[in-house]
Amino acid sequence: MVVASPSPLKRTKKTKAVGVPTIDLSLKHDDQHRPSLSHLIVEACEEFGIFKVVNHGISDDVITSLEKYGLNFFAKPTEDKHSAVGPTVPKPFGYGFRNIGSNGDVGDLEYLLLHANISSTHPHLLSEAADDYVDAVSDLACELLVLMAEGLWVPDKTIFSRLIKDSQSDSLLRLNHYPPTKMRDPLTNSERIGFGEHSDPQILTILRSNDVGGLQICMPDGLWVPVQPDPNAFYVLTNGRFESVKHRAIANNSPSKARMSIMYFGAPPLNATISPIQEMVSPLNPSLYKPFTWGEYKRAMHASRLSDCRLNLFKRR
Numbered sequence: 001m002v003v004a005s006p007s008p009l010k011r012t013k014k015t016k017a018v019g020v021p022t023i024d025l026s027l028k029h030d031d032q033h034r035p036s037l038s039h040l041i042v043e044a045c046e047e048f049g050i051f052k053v054v055n056h057g058i059s060d061d062v063i064t065s066l067e068k069y070g071l072n073f074f075a076k077p078t079e080d081k082h083s084a085v086g087p088t089v090p091k092p093f094g095y096g097f098r099n100i101g102s103n104g105d106v107g108d109l110e111y112l113l114l115h116a117n118i119s120s121t122h123p124h125l126l127s128e129a130a131d132d133y134v135d136a137v138s139d140l141a142c143e144l145l146v147l148m149a150e151g152l153w154v155p156d157k158t159i160f161s162r163l164i165k166d167s168q169s170d171s172l173l174r175l176n177h178y179p180p181t182k183m184r185d186p187l188t189n190s191e192r193i194g195f196g197e198h199s200d201p202q203i204l205t206i207l208r209s210n211d212v213g214g215l216q217i218c219m220p221d222g223l224w225v226p227v228q229p230d231p232n233a234f235y236v237l238t239n240g241r242f243e244s245v246k247h248r249a250i251a252n253n254s255p256s257k258a259r260m261s262i263m264y265f266g267a268p269p270l271n272a273t274i275s276p277i278q279e280m281v282s283p284l285n286p287s288l289y290k291p292f293t294w295g296e297y298k299r300a301m302h303a304s305r306l307s308d309c310r311l312n313l314f315k316r317r
């Protein structure tokens with residue numbers, strides 16, 4: 001067996017946190033284990049839309065450098081943050097405070113949303129820490145996409161990874177900073193929301209956070225359960241046939257420490273057509289959606305609220 005957590009999505013007694021399937025990537029070079037590794041990834045994507053990757057091979061230095069960069073950035077005076085990369089409401093890139101997107105969503109956080117592609121004309125961090133991080137996590141994303149193709153028995157193993165390796169890839173980097181705040185909303189006495197419920201639209205998301213909790217995923221029965229933070233691992237959220245898990249972050253309820261999470265969103269170029277690969281379509285298993293470009297999908301996304309489902313707009317009648 002190559003999976004480290006024996007009972008995925010079993011809630012641990014003490015914390016009520018959920019154990020998502022764990023993928024041990026150190027086994028990728030082992031010819032004997034690689035097929036079961038790719039099978040487990042496919043299973044995790046199909047059943048949960050999220051898994052945890054351990055032994056990912058990305059050095060601590062790369063991760064902590066970007067984390068330090070982020071913490072330094074968020075510690076700056078407000079005016080400096082606004083002037084550093086852009087306006088208060090990123091359109092969509094730059095520094096954001098409370099406002100998410102441009103259709104009225106708000107949360108208890110501040111963030112940096114940047115294009116991951118250095119050659120792009122959009123703002124990016126221009127920091128070595130961010131470049132090194134993006135290089136490392138995009139390689140990890142590609143490795144996982146190759147394993148997914150293997151697990152799905154797709155003949156062209158790089159069919160997915162090529163989309164994010166493309167020089168025009170529309171991948172993004174997001175740093176979310178959740179300062180400590182009072183746990184309950186004083187008016188409603190309900191949990192305060194850091195980042196409202198949504199599913200990620202990109203091919204896959206690679207999320208890393210410090211040891212402060214906040215991430216929750218929605219179970220099939222609609223119950224929200226916390227995911228235990230693990231600074232040494234990455235959480236991978238998938239999309240498509242591998243439906244992206246609905247998730248959110250509650251406001252940070254730790255007494256003094258801020259929560260910081262870093263997301264890499266692996267995306268295709270804007271002009272890439274999104275449609276099922278031929279081998280997956282048959283008269284018995286027809287394509288459910290009209291083909292669309294990633295650019296078209298993004299336009300629909302930016303016209304929607306955080307929790308909206310955009311895919312329905314492209315459903316075949």
Ligand code: GA4
Binds near residue numbers: 172200
């Ligand atoms: C959710 C996932 C990513 O964080 C993001 C978000 C994007 C944004 O912040 O600009 C969106 C949201 C996300 C989907 C609906 C729209 C657009 C905020 C929003 C209300 C960067 C992304 O790609 O889609």
